[in-house]
Amino acid sequence: MSYNRILGLFLRHFFLIKGSLPRILDLIYWPTIQIILWGFISKFFTVYSDYYNNTVGVILSCAILYDFLFRSSISFNMLFLEEIWSRNFTNLFIAPLRISEIIISLVLTALLRTLIGLVPAILITSPLFGISILDLGTPLFLLFFSLYAFGITLGLFVSSGLLRYGPAFENIAWSSLFLLAPLGCIYYPIEILPEFFQTVAKLLPLVYIFEEARSILVNNTVDYSSIMSAIYLNIFYLFLGISLFYYSFNKARDKGTLINIGE
Secondary structure, three states: OOHHHHHHHHHHHHHHHHOOHHHHHHHHHHHHHHHHHHHHHHHHHHHOOOOOOOHHHHHHHHHHHHHHHHHHHHHHHHHHHHHHHOOOHHHHHHOOOOHHHHHHHHHHHHHHHHHHHHHHHHHHHHHHHOOOHHHHOOHHHHHHHHHHHHHHHHHHHHHHHHHHHHHHHHHHHHHHHHHHHHHHOOOOOHHHOOHHHHHHHOOOHHHHHHHHHHHHHHHOOOOHHHHHHHHHHHHHHHHHHHHHHHHHHHHHHHHOOHHHOOO
16 A cells, blocks of 8 residues: 555545635535525424415425526526536537527427426326326416526526636536525525525525415415516526527637547
8 A cells, every 4th residue: 555646546536626606606505505404494384384385385485496497597507517527528519509599498308308308297296196287287387487587597507617717617517506495485485594594595586486486375366566576687687598508609619628628
């Protein structure tokens, strides 16, 4: 046994982590986000134990909506990552394809992947738990649309990071949505958050989507102004995501890093 070889391999991975901000963030925020998220959930049930008259129905419906958001974002990221893993990234941009055409094709394919994964899960909730996401009524389609738009926006942000940092940014692709989960107020009302976090949360469309979903299920009332607030925010963030993607691509092309991004 050679301690020098052991030390050498250890230092190799140590400096790999030390020199990569995405890897450091990945190590830090997984346990932090889990503690924060479940801390708020526990606080909610402690303070408002009688808040829901149908706890399983509300929680499960919000879980389905959140999973739709997660699948939308990760499906977009996966399609982008597969081009990197297969070392086809350079060929993709050498081909006579515009950036807009690539984005649109990824959006459509991500929708197909999302529906394939989610529809069976929705169908089994009724016979197993007596719960139907269709109880949300007509607003359900607006909620799904808003969630999908935000999922695609997150995918664009992550893809921009992949263009900028390369495969080192891959961990963020898997966990970007979990970073926003505590602020999204998926399972609890926004009042549970500290005041500062409430201010930040209101800048995200997720709060308006999940608050409205709970309002429909608990109070049987629909507030379309909340849904429209989510849509307006989604339009803003989607435009920002597309702009950032174009900017990251142009920067990577100018620096000549596109050709090595799959390496």
